[in-house]
Amino acid sequence: MTRQEAKIRVKSVSKAFKKQGQMLTVLDEVDLDVAPEEFVAIVGPSGCGKSTLLNCIAGFETPTSGGIEIDGEPLSGPSPKRVFVFQETGIFPWLSVNENIGFGLRHKSPGERAEIVERTIKLVGLEGFERALPSELSGGMKQRVEFARALAVDSEVLYLDEPFGALDAFTRLEMRREVWRISRATKKTCLLVTHDVEEAVELADRIAVMTRRPARIRKILDNPLPRPRDPDLAEFRALKDEIFEILGVERRV
Amino acid sequence: MVNKIRRLFRPVLGVALFILIWHLLTLGNKRTDIPGPWLTLQGLFELFRQGILVKNIVASVFRVAWGFLLATLIGIPLGVGLGRFPELNQLFNPPVQLLRPISPIAWLPIATLLFGPVRWFEPSDVAAIFLIFLSSFFTITTATASAIATVDQKFLRSASNFGVKGVALVTDVLLPASLPQILTGLRLALGISWVVVVAAEMLGVQSGLGYQVNDARNNLRYDLVVAAMVLIGLIGLVLDTMMRALEERALRRRGILRR
Numbered sequence: 001m002t003r004q005e006a007k008i009r010v011k012s013v014s015k016a017f018k019k020q021g022q023m024l025t026v027l028d029e030v031d032l033d034v035a036p037e038e039f040v041a042i043v044g045p046s047g048c049g050k051s052t053l054l055n056c057i058a059g060f061e062t063p064t065s066g067g068i069e070i071d072g073e074p075l076s077g078p079s080p081k082r083v084f085v086f087q088e089t090g091i092f093p094w095l096s097v098n099e100n101i102g103f104g105l106r107h108k109s110p111g112e113r114a115e116i117v118e119r120t121i122k123l124v125g126l127e128g129f130e131r132a133l134p135s136e137l138s139g140g141m142k143q144r145v146e147f148a149r150a151l152a153v154d155s156e157v158l159y160l161d162e163p164f165g166a167l168d169a170f171t172r173l174e175m176r177r178e179v180w181r182i183s184r185a186t187k188k189t190c191l192l193v194t195h196d197v198e199e200a201v202e203l204a205d206r207i208a209v210m211t212r213r214p215a216r217i218r219k220i221l222d223n224p225l226p227r228p229r230d231p232d233l234a235e236f237r238a239l240k241d242e243i244f245e246i247l248g249v250e251r252r253v
Numbered sequence: 254m255v256n257k258i259r260r261l262f263r264p265v266l267g268v269a270l271f272i273l274i275w276h277l278l279t280l281g282n283k284r285t286d287i288p289g290p291w292l293t294l295q296g297l298f299e300l301f302r303q304g305i306l307v308k309n310i311v312a313s314v315f316r317v318a319w320g321f322l323l324a325t326l327i328g329i330p331l332g333v334g335l336g337r338f339p340e341l342n343q344l345f346n347p348p349v350q351l352l353r354p355i356s357p358i359a360w361l362p363i364a365t366l367l368f369g370p371v372r373w374f375e376p377s378d379v380a381a382i383f384l385i386f387l388s389s390f391f392t393i394t395t396a397t398a399s400a401i402a403t404v405d406q407k408f409l410r411s412a413s414n415f416g417v418k419g420v421a422l423v424t425d426v427l428l429p430a431s432l433p434q435i436l437t438g439l440r441l442a443l444g445i446s447w448v449v450v451v452a453a454e455m456l457g458v459q460s461g462l463g464y465q466v467n468d469a470r471n472n473l474r475y476d477l478v479v480a481a482m483v484l485i486g487l488i489g490l491v492l493d494t495m496m497r498a499l500e501e502r503a504l505r506r507r508g509i510l511r512r
């Protein structure tokens with residue numbers, strides 16, 4: 001990938017936290033390029049630093065060393081152009097579904113805002129719950145509101161930190177397809193962190209496998225499988241097994 | 254309906270038992286002793302008939318309202334500042350915590366020195382309002398600061414992700430996120446204020462429920478003393494219930510249910 005081509009470029013990013021007076025190195029010289037409109041998944045052992053990496057890329061955390069570039073420019077901080085979908089939903093419990101989805105649209109006129117909110121609500125299938133409060137929704141519906149809030153601002157990039165983690169198996173499958181459909185329809189670059197290897201293989205164009213802490217990217221696998229992808233297919237399983245093997249080696253270290 | 258009766262049964266029984274024990278303990282007492290419930294009730298009617306009672310209630314409520322309002326208007330913004338900026342907190346928190354345990358009553362001499370001659374409207378005076386202000390201010394500031402400082406990081410990150418900062422961050426994210434805790438602080442502060450206003454009014458003003466208690470004692474009318482006490486309790490209960498209702502509403506909105 002040439003320099004101009006990368007939407008997101010992570011250049012030997014390291015991150016250490018101070019913990020009880022000691023430095024804990026979480027990320028160790030991580031390199032990763034993501035092309036425009038590409039869907040990249042990051043998998044790795046629990047606690048290895050996946051969320052930390054995504055937080056650095058989103059601008060919520062500052063790397064200890066190394067750099068992050070967006071469209072060839074150094075990252076200057078969080079932006080509505082690149083929206084983060086949180087591991088457990090980050091929607092505001094004091095706002096209704098409507099108000100949550102419109103949260104990022106405050107600079108728009110009320111008419112325009114209402115129109116976008118209505119359209120997004122249809123997109124994620126929350127019709128009839130416009131005025132409901134998050135406390136009146138199921139876990140899956142809350143996650144939909146979180147997605148809707150991210151989609152409403154029409155960003156270029158979505159950062160997804162285990163967005164399906166809190167969902168039951170059935171809703172998870174359903175939401176996975178939705179996210180894929182919507183992200184393709186709106187031509188978004190997506191960076192997904194997950195511990196679910198099957199999820200990564202189903203969704204991603206490329207899969208980055210991280211090592212245990214201090215985490216580096218161990219291998220980046222291409223995923224050429226045609227879509228829609230069937231988890232029962234032999235090629236699907238083969239890719240899954242390959243990832244498990246890389247992860248498994250790491251576990252035995 | 255049946256449920257409602259069942260829920261009310263025990264509280265009503267509790268009050269009835271309390272009145273019964275009170276009655277038994279004060280059996281045969283006269284107005285100049287500690288009065289029983291019946292004498293107290295008669296005393297209440299007498300106070301109402303005299304017409305000064307309403308004036309005294311208004312005076313106390315007025316002082317609390319002003320002191321509490323001022324404390325809220327200054328305490329919440331200050332608390333937001335302290336909760337938001339650790340440097341500010343390191344600077345101001347020590348004096349706040351040092352002043353907080355001082356009973357507002359201990360401030361009375363200074364309050365009188367500062368504001369004694371200053372009069373504001375008829376039934377009030379600024380010194381008493383100042384004491385009420387002090388009794389709410391530190392609680393409100395501390396509660397707000399700790400609520401703001403512990404706002405979920407996810408909410409802060411969401412806000413910065415959508416470009417919300419400055420005043421909008423405070424009004425649209427920080428304050429709503431802290432609202433339940435701030436309301437708890439306000440409720441506690443109002444409770445303290447109501448306790449303090451009565452004490453303050455026993456020391457050097459000519460109106461209010463505290464003054465009423467003192468005045469009745471000077472006339473050796475203990476039935477009127479206890480009648481005023483009952484009234485103080487009832488009004489305090491009403492204030493607390495109102496604040497609690499606000500708090501419950503905020504919690505319910507967030508899907509947090511008590512009990």
Ligand SMILES: Nc1ncnc2c1ncn2[C@@H]1O[C@H](COP(=O)(O)OP(=O)(O)OP(=O)(O)O)[C@@H](O)[C@H]1O
Nearest residue numbers: 017018019026045046047048049050051052053195
């Ligand atoms: N703010 C912080 N301060 C100190 N240590 C931190 C901080 N954030 C993360 N860590 C540490 O960094 C390590 C990686 O955390 P991170 O959340 O990135 O892991 P993860 O790969 O996302 O894990 P999971 O799969 O469980 O979500 C952990 O050991 C954690 O304790």
Ligand SMILES: [Mg+2]
Nearest residue numbers: 050051052087
């Ligand atoms: Mg994580």
